[in-house]
Amino acid sequence: MTKIRKKYDRTFKERAVELSKDRKNISELARELGLSAAQLYKWRKESEDFGSGSFPGNGNIKQTPEQERISALEKKLKDSELELEILKKAIGIFSKNDQ
Template structure:
């Protein structure tokens, strides 16, 4: 049985590099975080090369925004359907 890969948020990756910089010791920061020192070195290099574009996550921001808007639309459609049912129940003649 293989272990699943851990996934870290872009904020966590930046914080890991900042912690290593604050401690002045990547190995100690890696031990504290439970990751390899090589990973911190790699992330530091990515930050240096890409700056604010480092660690973009899964997909681009446009796709994430489209997915968010689709979820919001689906939620709104469900709310409208519920309200239509409620109006039908309230406005129906009582027996």
């Protein structure tokens, strides 16, 4: 038997997190929304950790702005290293032809 996984859109998750901040009984709210309390706590933690970057959907990685900047800089570095290797090989090829 396969278990069907429910998917919730970003607005639903954000609204559920906001409602959970106003309520004292999280378990009761979770039942009203058709969720498990653990799921609601997970969404609250994600919202606290990533703020507006929470719930990106489609398997995207959640990153803080610093992590995004680091990822972008690492990509630039990798591209630059690749270009340098290509240039080194080209110099080697051209220097052999000159001899």
